[in-house]
Amino acid sequence: ETGVTQTPRHLVMGMTNKKSLKCEQHLGHNAMYWYKQSAKKPLELMFVYNFKEQTENNSVPSRFSPECPNSSHLFLHLHTLQPEDSALYLCASSQARTDQPQHFGDGTRLSIL
Amino acid sequence: RKEVEQDPGPFNVPEGATVAFNCTYSNSASQSFFWYRQDCRKEPKLLMSVYSSGNEDGRFTAQLNRASQYISLLIRDSKLSDSATYLCVVNGPGGTSYGKLTFGQGTILTVHP
Numbered sequence: 444e445t446g447v448t449q450t451p452r453h454l455v456m457g458m459t460n461k462k463s464l465k466c467e468q469h470l471g472h473n474a475m476y477w478y479k480q481s482a483k484k485p486l487e488l489m490f491v492y493n494f495k496e497q498t499e500n501n502s503v504p505s506r507f508s509p510e511c512p513n514s515s516h517l518f519l520h521l522h523t524l525q526p527e528d529s530a531l532y533l534c535a536s537s538q539a540r541t542d543q544p545q546h547f548g549d550g551t552r553l554s555i556l
Numbered sequence: 557r558k559e560v561e562q563d564p565g566p567f568n569v570p571e572g573a574t575v576a577f578n579c580t581y582s583n584s585a586s587q588s589f590f591w592y593r594q595d596c597r598k599e600p601k602l603l604m605s606v607y608s609s610g611n612e613d614g615r616f617t618a619q620l621n622r623a624s625q626y627i628s629l630l631i632r633d634s635k636l637s638d639s640a641t642y643l644c645v646v647n648g649p650g651g652t653s654y655g656k657l658t659f660g661q662g663t664i665l666t667v668h669p
Contacts, residue, residue, distance in 0.1 A: 476657075485560075486600070486643075486659040499656065533599055541647045542588045545657060547599040 446470040449534050449548035456524065457556050464519040464551045466534030475517040476545060477509060478533040486533065492517060493539050524555045559583060562644050562660035569667055573634045577663045579627040579644030588647040589620055591629050593640040594662065600643055603629075634667045641665070 447468045456462050468475060477489040491499035492511040506528075508520040517534055531552050535545040562579045569575050581589075589606040604611065606618040606627055617630040627644055644660035 485661045486657075488656060488658075491656070531597075542605075544590050544602045544605060546602065550599050552597075 447534055447536055447546055447548035449532075449551050451551055452549060453552050453554075455554045455556060456521070458524060458526075460524075461520070461522045463521065464532055464534075464553075466517040466519075466548055468515055468517075468534075468536035468546075468548075470536055470546060472536035472538055472546075473514045474537050474539045475511060475514070476535040476537075477507075477517065477519050478535065478547075480531040480533060480550075482530075489519075521553075524553075526555050529553055529555045558660075559658045560644055560646050560660040562642075562663050564661055564663060566664035566666055569634055569665070571634055571636060571667055571669055573667075574630065574632050575634060575665065576631075577629045577642055577644075577665075579629075579660055581625050581627070581644075581646045581658075583646070583658075584622075584625060586625075586646045589627050590645040590647075590657075591616075591618060591627075592643040592645055592659075594643055595640050600659075603642070631665075634665075636667050636669065639665055639667045 450465045473494050475492045478486045480486045488501050489503045490509045495511050506523050510518040531550045533550045534548040537543045537545040560581050591603040592600040593603045594600040604613050606620045610619045615632045619628045641662040641664050643662045646658050
């Protein structure tokens with residue numbers, strides 16, 4: 444069980460497709476995050492949202508477009524992805540304080556054909 | 557130098573053994589520290605926060621040495637269910653670096669009967 448829910452769990456798409464990943468948190472947190480985890484590499488922070496405002500874009504290519512309509516929901520819109528974008532995409536949430544740990548969703552395993 | 561560095565292992569230990577993991581971090585202004593565990597093809601889950609005075613949670617003991625920029629995790633009386641990848645996680649300075657968790661590459665632990 445998790446207070447952070449991600450859909451879909453698995454996604455296979457072609458390079459020209461457009462798809463969106465969804466994340467919802469039920470923990471009353473006010474900060475949300477997107478991470479990428481590629482095989483044999485550490486988790487990489489992609490985006491940070493604090494009270495719906497984007498506070499961090501970690502040099503992510505524009506083919507990844509985040510959207511945060513409210514503190515409970517976070518989307519990652521995907522367009523014209525490359526094969527190297529195949530990875531596990533993890534959403535997390537936390538209270539907006541540096542001493543608070545982040546809680547992760549199950550992730551979306553993305554494969555680009 | 558990597559921002560967060562861990563011995564990748566793998567560590568293979570018998571049930572009941574005591575095992576210790578080490579981690580070093582490069583940013584002396586880092587404010588908070590965590591250990592997460594990640595099971596194969598699953599999301600990271602918080603194991604414990606690490607406090608300056610050291611802290612214990614059952615069979616797990618975490619230590620922080622700010623002067624040496626070093627974090628450790630000790631697992632006593634290892635169980636088969638402890639088999640996982642253990643992630644050392646550091647939260648950067650506050651202000652513009654709010655929410656920036658930096659993950660180590662992880663240390664793989666396998667506990668065998």
